[in-house]
Amino acid sequence: MSGGVLRAMIRFENVTKVYEQNARPALDSVSLEINRGEFTFLVGASGSGKSTFLRLILKEDKASAGSVYVAGQNVANISSWRVPKLRRGIGVVFQDFRLLPQKNVFANVAFAMQVIGKSRSIIRETVPEVLKTVGLEGKERRMPHELSGGEQQRVAIARAVVNRPGILLADEPTGNLDPITSMGIMGVLDKINQNGTTVVMATHDDDIVNEMRRRVVELKNGKVIRDEAKALYTSMIPVVGESRRLRDASGEELDRAQGAQL
Amino acid sequence: MRLLFILGEIGSGLRRNLSMVISVVLVTFVSLTFVGAAGMLQMQINQMKGYWYDKVQVAVFLCNDGSTAVGCASGPATKEQQENLQAMLESPAVKQYINDFQFESQAEAYKHFKEQFSNSPIVDSVSEDQLPASFRINMKNPEKYQIISETFSSQPGVETVSDQRQVLERIFSWMNGASVAAVGVAAVMIFCAVLLITTTIRLSAFSRRRETGIMRLVGASKTVIQLPFILEGVIAAVVGAVLASVTLWLMAHFWLNGDLSRQFLNTPFISSTQVLVIAPVLIALGAGLAGISSLLTLRRYLKV
Numbered sequence: 001m002s003g004g005v006l007r008a009m010i011r012f013e014n015v016t017k018v019y020e021q022n023a024r025p026a027l028d029s030v031s032l033e034i035n036r037g038e039f040t041f042l043v044g045a046s047g048s049g050k051s052t053f054l055r056l057i058l059k060e061d062k063a064s065a066g067s068v069y070v071a072g073q074n075v076a077n078i079s080s081w082r083v084p085k086l087r088r089g090i091g092v093v094f095q096d097f098r099l100l101p102q103k104n105v106f107a108n109v110a111f112a113m114q115v116i117g118k119s120r121s122i123i124r125e126t127v128p129e130v131l132k133t134v135g136l137e138g139k140e141r142r143m144p145h146e147l148s149g150g151e152q153q154r155v156a157i158a159r160a161v162v163n164r165p166g167i168l169l170a171d172e173p174t175g176n177l178d179p180i181t182s183m184g185i186m187g188v189l190d191k192i193n194q195n196g197t198t199v200v201m202a203t204h205d206d207d208i209v210n211e212m213r214r215r216v217v218e219l220k221n222g223k224v225i226r227d228e229a230k231a232l233y234t235s236m237i238p239v240v241g242e243s244r245r246l247r248d249a250s251g252e253e254l255d256r257a258q259g260a261q262l
Numbered sequence: 263m264r265l266l267f268i269l270g271e272i273g274s275g276l277r278r279n280l281s282m283v284i285s286v287v288l289v290t291f292v293s294l295t296f297v298g299a300a301g302m303l304q305m306q307i308n309q310m311k312g313y314w315y316d317k318v319q320v321a322v323f324l325c326n327d328g329s330t331a332v333g334c335a336s337g338p339a340t341k342e343q344q345e346n347l348q349a350m351l352e353s354p355a356v357k358q359y360i361n362d363f364q365f366e367s368q369a370e371a372y373k374h375f376k377e378q379f380s381n382s383p384i385v386d387s388v389s390e391d392q393l394p395a396s397f398r399i400n401m402k403n404p405e406k407y408q409i410i411s412e413t414f415s416s417q418p419g420v421e422t423v424s425d426q427r428q429v430l431e432r433i434f435s436w437m438n439g440a441s442v443a444a445v446g447v448a449a450v451m452i453f454c455a456v457l458l459i460t461t462t463i464r465l466s467a468f469s470r471r472r473e474t475g476i477m478r479l480v481g482a483s484k485t486v487i488q489l490p491f492i493l494e495g496v497i498a499a500v501v502g503a504v505l506a507s508v509t510l511w512l513m514a515h516f517w518l519n520g521d522l523s524r525q526f527l528n529t530p531f532i533s534s535t536q537v538l539v540i541a542p543v544l545i546a547l548g549a550g551l552a553g554i555s556s557l558l559t560l561r562r563y564l565k566v
Binding site: 058081084085086087088089090091092098100111112114115116117159160163 | 264267472473475476477478479480481482483484486487
């Protein structure tokens with residue numbers, strides 16, 4: 001295995017995912033590397049393959065062709081009973097928070113540690129630390145319905161990172177939040193990234209992408225059509241980007257022309 | 263920590279699905295009671311076989327005044343005929359099959375009859391000469407009854423040769439039939455129990471899909487995710503099995519060894535301690551069934 005593979009936290013090699021035979025593949029021969037400690041935005045219209053990308057990293061789905069490597073390990077070679085171990089190394093955050101409504105903030109975060117058998121003393125020590133990182137100190141005893149959307153998402157982030165995963169996957173984490181709250185969440189994700197966690201965030205939120213100026217991978221119909229460092233939500237070349245956005249709904253022809261331009 | 267966590271999950275699962283859990287308990291209780299009853303009947307049959315087969319005799323009845331059998335055309339058995347039969351019983355050809363024999367005269371037969379039916383008005387309507395005298399033979403091997411029957415039934419002065427074992431066999435076959443029926447009912451009930459456990463676990467998994475979804479994402483092992491559900495089913499079934507065992511024990515203690523043994527003094531009933539042998543079998547059966555059906559349900563309805 002080359003050094004590149006080891007440096008890459010996530011590596012896709014010609015990955016194709018077909019959900020239904022004869023249908024258009026959800027991912028079409030995608031090759032991509034995301035390095036340790038990188039912050040990557042995954043953008044693209046609904047159905048462009050962003051969620052499939054994330055699911056393949058988690059081994060929720062199996063690639064139809066090609067290989068997915070996570071931390072240097074081909075996930076296809078991970079036996080089903082070792083999948084939990086893979087997932088312990090990956091935190092996940094969703095648009096809809098997915099908190100447990102009958103548990104308070106502390107218990108929601110502690111849950112992620114309990115179920116993998118962490119001792120009570122470690123939980124009591126770690127959870128407040130993580131809650132502080134996400135800016136929720138003093139709200140341990142609140143119930144989820146007593147929190148704002150932004151606070152709920154912070155709880156969800158705390159839960160995702162409490163076991164110190166190397167990777168954090170965020171599937172439209174700001175999709176339900178207003179712009180200001182969203183920026184707060186981005187601050188938290190950025191802080192987590194600064195601590196060395198590789199962050200992959202699928203999003204529709206152009207303001208955030210433009211503000212953060214991180215790597216942007218754009219997917220369309222299951223293909224990577226753009227992969228730029230320190231990029232904007234749309235391409236740096238204004239005319240092409242604008243025209244693409246306008247023509248998104250129309251046919252394939254334009255995509256191909258665009259691919260040539262890129 | 264994980265153990266505590268799993269116990270907590272089981273508790274909350276049982277509480278959330280209380281009505282379903284109770285129905286699982288009741289159905290396994292009823293079905294395993296039938297299984298246990300079938301087992302008890304079999305034990306009772308064995309007990310009675312062991313007890314009675316030593317005691318049962320082959321009886322060679324002699325002709326009396328009222329005999330209508332072909333061999334009795336010449337009237338009641340004479341003294342010579344009786345001595346002839348006794349000689350035959352003592353001959354080596356027959357002796358090898360029997361332990362011993364006694365002669366029961368008409369007077370003795372009447373005495374035994376009066377004892378046996380002391381509570382019945384029938385005693386008053388029977389007189390001594392209506393009852394036949396007989397030779398009572400204890401067989402070395404009760405299965406060899408046929409030989410005695412063939413040897414004696416055609417002898418002059420013999421009305422009939424009867425094997426008391428046949429009467430018992432009829433009782434046993436009736437009891438066997440009852441235990442088969444109990445097993446049949448049990449099979450249907452167990453089928454119900456399995457379906458109910460399946461449904462309960464499915465509901466339980468559905469009502470906790472949020473938790474299990476999060477558990478999967480944070481990398482909880484299969485065991486931690488599935489064990490609470492499986493144990494939920496197993497606990498309900500084991501409670502049912504324990505109830506069934508207690509019921510059977512109570513039946514044995516208060517009914518078999520109480521009322522029935524007072525009514526049938528000569529019948530050896532199984533003791534309530536013997537019933538305790540059935541209990542672990544029932545509990546293992548209940549736990550096994552619940553465990554397997556929960557596991558299969560989870561495979562289909564709980565993604566891990």
